[in-house]
Amino acid sequence: MVILQTLVKKFGIWVAYLAVLLLLPQLFDSILAISIYNQMAIAIVFALSYNMLLGQGGMLSFGHAVYFGMGGFLGVHTLLMIENESVYFSVMWVPFIGGLFGLLCALFIGSFSTRKAGTVFAMISLGIGELIAASSLIFVDFFGGEAGISGDRTFGPTFFGVDFAQNIQIYYLAAIWTFIATIFMYLFTQTPAGRMANAVRDNPIRAEFIGYSARRVRFISFCAAGLFAGVAGGLFALNYEFITEENLNAATSGRVLLMAYIGGLGYFIGPIIGAVLLTLMNTLLSTYTDLWLLYLGILFLLTVMFLPRGFAGFIMMHQVAWLRGRLTSLIKPYLITGLPALVFLLGVVTLIELIHTEDETLSIWGLSLTPASVPTWIVLIAITGAAFYGIRRSLPQLREAWHAANKPDGEGN
Amino acid sequence: MAILSLKDVHKSFGITHIIRGVSLDIEQGEKHAIIGPNGAGKSTLYHLISGLYSVTSGTIELKGEEIQNKPPYEISRRGLARSFQVTNIFPRMSVFENVRCALLWSRGFRYSFWHLLGRQGELNDCAMEVLSQIGLLEKASFPAGELAYAQQRALELGITIASGAEVILLDEPVAGMSHSEAENAVQLIRQITEGKTLVMVEHDMNIVFDVADRISVLVYGEVIASDKPAAIRGNQRVQEAYLGEVATHA
Numbered sequence: 001m002v003i004l005q006t007l008v009k010k011f012g013i014w015v016a017y018l019a020v021l022l023l024l025p026q027l028f029d030s031i032l033a034i035s036i037y038n039q040m041a042i043a044i045v046f047a048l049s050y051n052m053l054l055g056q057g058g059m060l061s062f063g064h065a066v067y068f069g070m071g072g073f074l075g076v077h078t079l080l081m082i083e084n085e086s087v088y089f090s091v092m093w094v095p096f097i098g099g100l101f102g103l104l105c106a107l108f109i110g111s112f113s114t115r116k117a118g119t120v121f122a123m124i125s126l127g128i129g130e131l132i133a134a135s136s137l138i139f140v141d142f143f144g145g146e147a148g149i150s151g152d153r154t155f156g157p158t159f160f161g162v163d164f165a166q167n168i169q170i171y172y173l174a175a176i177w178t179f180i181a182t183i184f185m186y187l188f189t190q191t192p193a194g195r196m197a198n199a200v201r202d203n204p205i206r207a208e209f210i211g212y213s214a215r216r217v218r219f220i221s222f223c224a225a226g227l228f229a230g231v232a233g234g235l236f237a238l239n240y241e242f243i244t245e246e247n248l249n250a251a252t253s254g255r256v257l258l259m260a261y262i263g264g265l266g267y268f269i270g271p272i273i274g275a276v277l278l279t280l281m282n283t284l285l286s287t288y289t290d291l292w293l294l295y296l297g298i299l300f301l302l303t304v305m306f307l308p309r310g311f312a313g314f315i316m317m318h319q320v321a322w323l324r325g326r327l328t329s330l331i332k333p334y335l336i337t338g339l340p341a342l343v344f345l346l347g348v349v350t351l352i353e354l355i356h357t358e359d360e361t362l363s364i365w366g367l368s369l370t371p372a373s374v375p376t377w378i379v380l381i382a383i384t385g386a387a388f389y390g391i392r393r394s395l396p397q398l399r400e401a402w403h404a405a406n407k408p409d410g411e412g413n
Numbered sequence: 414m415a416i417l418s419l420k421d422v423h424k425s426f427g428i429t430h431i432i433r434g435v436s437l438d439i440e441q442g443e444k445h446a447i448i449g450p451n452g453a454g455k456s457t458l459y460h461l462i463s464g465l466y467s468v469t470s471g472t473i474e475l476k477g478e479e480i481q482n483k484p485p486y487e488i489s490r491r492g493l494a495r496s497f498q499v500t501n502i503f504p505r506m507s508v509f510e511n512v513r514c515a516l517l518w519s520r521g522f523r524y525s526f527w528h529l530l531g532r533q534g535e536l537n538d539c540a541m542e543v544l545s546q547i548g549l550l551e552k553a554s555f556p557a558g559e560l561a562y563a564q565q566r567a568l569e570l571g572i573t574i575a576s577g578a579e580v581i582l583l584d585e586p587v588a589g590m591s592h593s594e595a596e597n598a599v600q601l602i603r604q605i606t607e608g609k610t611l612v613m614v615e616h617d618m619n620i621v622f623d624v625a626d627r628i629s630v631l632v633y634g635e636v637i638a639s640d641k642p643a644a645i646r647g648n649q650r651v652q653e654a655y656l657g658e659v660a661t662h663a
């Protein structure tokens with residue numbers, strides 16, 4: 001019994017993680033859903049690898065997509081080689097090849113870029129990103145120019161009869177790869193090199209006085225991050241069977257930064273949350289509105305300003321109240337502030353969409369609104385304004401409830 | 414033979430000559446105090462010995478090998494550890510992790526990414542042992558940055574001594590502490606440097622005369638005297654340059 005309990009405690013979360021990954025297709029199995037799951041799996045590995053740099057190692061990179069993209073390009077080339085039979089193995093190993101190439105690139109670039117952290121590192125990463133993106137137009141054989149390169153994953157030997165032709169098969173493969181990559185990235189944080197990455201992030205000078213070269217520690221994290229970004233790139237190659245320069249440029253680097261940041265850099269699980277959230281926005285929200293990038297920008301700003309430790313940090317904030325058994329006392333104040341906040345949010349979104357639309361009527365939330373009608377605007381602005389007032393009015397109560405819930409036991413006011 | 418030996422060490426920042434030819438021999442097992450007025454260059458001297466700064470000229474030998482201008486991590490690996498005047502810890506990591514990280518290199522883990530720390534029973538026991546020595550056992554899982562000042566100073570000491578270095582340099586370990594905290598800290602320093610070579614910069618003369626077997630007086634980047642405590646107390650130049658000043662301030 002005791003053994004079972006410790007096993008559950010130790011591995012329960014991993015079993016649950018694997019179960020969720022494998023059971024997702026039972027929840028929704030439409031073509032769109034599977035495609036979204038695939039993107040999520042890729043994003044999770046990529047965002048976790050980014051967090052090895054920024055969250056664990058304190059290296060702000062604006063060019064992490066380089067390793068993702070390089071892994072992806074070599075992944076597609078591997079598909080091509082499998083197709084013309086210059087190599088003979090199952091396409092399921094493509095993420096592994098991508099990872100090796102990501103590692104190779106990181107070994108080379110990291111040898112000089114990790115010399116310093118901070119601004120110098122950030123600027124070098126930006127420079128390298130631009131350089132590689134520009135090279136893609138020069139080395140056309142490898143990068144395929146602006147059109148990129150494409151392959152076909154249906155060649156090569158099957159794996160016990162699985163040929164990975166269908167997206168659902170790719171999803172299960174991606175889920176396994178994601179699971180393995182997540183475990184290894186987690187285990188890395190538990191090793192001397194991983195822990196010293198935290199130490200160097202916190203205080204690089206002091207780290208040198210306990211025997212560690214800060215540069216070497218950063219280099220190791222950097223290579224590990226490159227390896228797993230390459231794995232994500234390989235998964236991308238398998239899933240889409242094509243890749244272009246866009247997948248290694250600054251925009252992709254920026255997106256992975258957003259994922260890790262919005263999810264929460266300080267927590268291992270943060271980037272997973274961020275990857276899921278941003279993939280959903282990218283895939284679902286973008287079908288409803290072409291302004292989704294604006295909303296992503298707003299979400300990022302709100303996170304930086306109000307949830308500096310991301311969504312994971314927001315969840316973890318409640319640990320103290322939970323341990324003291326006072327979490328339920330927060331439900332009512334959360335609702336009282338949350339309701340006007342929701343109305344405010346919907347109001348702002350409606351106003352933005354109303355400004356943006358060029359049609360006669362705007363269909364939103366089951367309503368149909370006329371941009372030309374002045375009363376519509378007046379009512380909307382009034383509702384939004386009232387909601388804002390409601391937030392302001394209820395905020396002090398929420399704050400008070402928060403303090404009460406977090407205050408140590410037996411302490412008076 | 415001296416375990417730590419400085420020969421005519423100079424350090425200039427631009428045209429400002431801060432350390433002006435310091436020669437100093439520290440014997441194995443000695444408890445050596447360095448005293449001197451503010452701005453004399455005591456911390457700078459530590460930075461030179463420990464590799465944070467490069468020397469302008471002169472040599473520094475640790476156990477007979479030249480270490481000047483080597484990076485701090487190499488000097489640390491050769492068995493010299495130091496603390497800082499301004500608390501210098503890993504603020505976002507737990508107190509336990511702070512100490513465990515300080516143990517890693519000396520325990521041979523190097524840059525390993527194949528050992529799992531949770532399974533290193535001996536390493537973890539040793540970290541707990543250090544925590545109990547410095548009285549921070551209860552705070553083990555606390556983020557180091559959230560400790561009270563005196564506790565952070567204790568952790569600073571813990572990080573410094575964890576590796577079991579033979580030569581320990583402490584820079585004003587009790588500055589800013591209350592009287593009772595300082596007494597505890599001195600007790601602790603005595604205990605953890607038992608059998609080791611200790612070099613200590615300290616302004617509190619009671620502590621200096623209490624702990625040290627030898628005292629060097631640094632004034633304007635020069636050692637004006639280096640002797641037994643009793644001789645230093647009676648030294649006329651030291652009286653004029655430093656101790657007199659302390660007396661009038663007190």
Ligand SMILES: Nc1ncnc2c1ncn2[C@@H]1O[C@H](COP(=O)(O)OP(=O)(O)OP(=O)(O)O)[C@@H](O)[C@H]1O
Nearest residue numbers: 426429431449450451452453454455456457458498
């Ligand atoms: N990096 C530097 N660049 C220029 N000048 C420096 C530098 N570091 C120290 N100094 C100068 O060197 C002198 C000695 O400083 P140091 O910190 O070594 O003194 P100290 O003896 O430790 O004093 P205190 O008792 O106040 O700690 C000071 O005048 C200081 O301004």
Ligand SMILES: [Mg+2]
Nearest residue numbers: 455456457498
């Ligand atoms: Mg000083």
